[in-house]
Amino acid sequence: AAGVIQSPRHLIKEKRETATLKCYPIPRHDTVYWYQQGPGQDPQFLISFYEKMQSDKGSIPDRFSAQQFSDYHSELNMSSLELGDSALYFCASSSRTGWQYFGPGTRLTVL
Amino acid sequence: DAKTTQPPSMDCAEGRAANLPCNHSTISGNEYVYWYRQIHSQGPQYIIHGLKNNETNEMASLIITEDRKSSTLILPHATLRDTAVYYCIVREVPQGAQKLVFGQGTRLTINP
Numbered sequence: 001a002a003g004v005i006q007s008p009r010h011l012i013k014e015k016r017e018t019a020t021l022k023c024y025p026i027p028r029h030d031t032v033y034w035y036q037q038g039p040g041q042d043p044q045f046l047i048s049f050y051e052k053m054q055s056d057k058g059s060i061p062d063r064f065s066a067q068q069f070s071d072y073h074s075e076l077n078m079s080s081l082e083l084g085d086s087a088l089y090f091c092a093s094s095s096r097t098g099w100q101y102f103g104p105g106t107r108l109t110v111l
Numbered sequence: 112d113a114k115t116t117q118p119p120s121m122d123c124a125e126g127r128a129a130n131l132p133c134n135h136s137t138i139s140g141n142e143y144v145y146w147y148r149q150i151h152s153q154g155p156q157y158i159i160h161g162l163k164n165n166e167t168n169e170m171a172s173l174i175i176t177e178d179r180k181s182s183t184l185i186l187p188h189a190t191l192r193d194t195a196v197y198y199c200i201v202r203e204v205p206q207g208a209q210k211l212v213f214g215q216g217t218r219l220t221i222n223p
Contacts, residue, residue, distance in 0.1 A: 004154070033210060033211075035211075042196075042198075042213040042214065042215065042216060043149075043155060043211075043213045044213070045210035045211065045212065048210060056209070056210055058210060088152060090154050090155070092154070092155075092211075099145065099157040099160065100155075100157065100211060101157065102154030102155045102156065103154050104153065104154055105152070105153070105154055107152075
């Protein structure tokens with residue numbers, strides 16, 4: 001069965017650079033979520049979209065923005081990267097009332 | 112969402128049943144109990160959920176006490192691949208996109 005696709009899987013950036021993470025949800029899923037997991041920490045919710053509209057927002061820094069496109073894929077844009085942004089970033093998708101399926105994650109390293 | 116409490120770690124022998132407890136004493140009537148697990152650095156994986164009746168699927172069984180203040184996830188025949196962090200999450204059936212709030216979780220280690 002098709003799963004959530006995230007790209008890239010690994011990303012290395014310098015401080016103050018910009019990064020874009022992409023997420024392709026499972027077909028017919030209309031809701032996308034982004035989570036951040038720092039080293040040794042539990043996943044933390046960042047933001048979610050339903051039908052291309054932002055539906056909820058967590059502890060997402062102002063330097064980060066995200067959107068969901070007409071084909072339901074989503075992108076997380078991160079600017080002015082800091083060392084503390086180094087983390088695993090997971091995307092999950094669901095139907096409106098279903099449970100969330102997670103992607104394999106993007107490991108971002110900021111040097 | 113109601114707060115959950117889980118033991119930080121547990122060990123289980125391979126082939127035995129692993130019983131993971133979760134306390135959710137402030138759960139409200141419209142909140143479900145969900146279980147997810149995260150195998151090292153992989154994306155969290157949905158296991159099972161329930162409201163008040165016991166549930167079983169191909170992965171696990173979920174036993175919810177009659178007062179709904181606690182539950183137990185049962186992996187009937189644990190294998191080494193079940194080593195993971197298990198999260199018990201309480202939430203309403205989503206009326207719109209609803210985030211998952213991951214607490215501490217239980218780090219389950221299956222020993223050969």
